[in-house]
Amino acid sequence: MIRIEIPQRETIELKHAVFDINGTLAFDGKPWPEAVSRLKRLASFLSIHLLTAATHGQVAALERSLGLPLHVIDTGEEKTRYVEELGPANVIAFGNGVNDAGMLRRAAIGVAVLGPEGVAREALQAADVLVRNPIDGIDLLFYPKRLIATLRP
Known part of the structure; x- marks a missing residue:
């Protein structure tokens, strides 16, 4: 667990x-450099959930690369429901697409990721924070004062 006092x-x-996969943790179907090591480190604090609509296929290859199972989810409503089932007050969600907007809005903290594939306006409007890439997003959890500085009123 990670406790953040804002x-x-x-x-x-x-x-x-x-995490959404395509456009967030991966671009052009391949994981971001450094994502695997960051996810492994983060897994000692939080339960990691990787969601994908399998836009680029290669689900098995991505699972091997990331070292974690992927959940194939077809719609944004399914992603939102997934977050709701976990208990949104205890979730930080990362995404970049239109189909990520609902989960970003429902999570305690929604992080929009602006990577090489861009970020949808709907995801940006639903998020609490915008980061340049998933590494910067994950690092917010390792350095929570960054989040506090951004989210404090």
């Missing part, structure tokens, strides 16, 4: 990190 807001106790 002044003038409720304390957030994160238990789960939910």
Whole structure:
């Protein structure tokens, strides 16, 4: 668990990190460099959930590369439901696409990732934070004062 105390807001106790794959943790069907080591480190604090619509196929290859199972999810509604079943108050979600907007909005913290594939306006509007890439997003959890500085009123 990661506990984040943001002044003038409720304390957030994160238990789960939910990631979209294509466009967020991977681009052109391949994982971001350094993503695997960051995810392994993060897994000692949070339960990691990797969701994909399998846009580029290669689900088995991505699972091997990332070292974690992927959940094939077809729609944004399914991603939102997935976050709701985990308990959104304990979730940080990462995504870049239109189909990620609902889960970004429902999660305690929604992180829009602007990578080589871009970020959809809907994802950006639903998120609490925008980062340049997934590595910067994951690092927010290793250095929570960055999140506090961004989210404090």
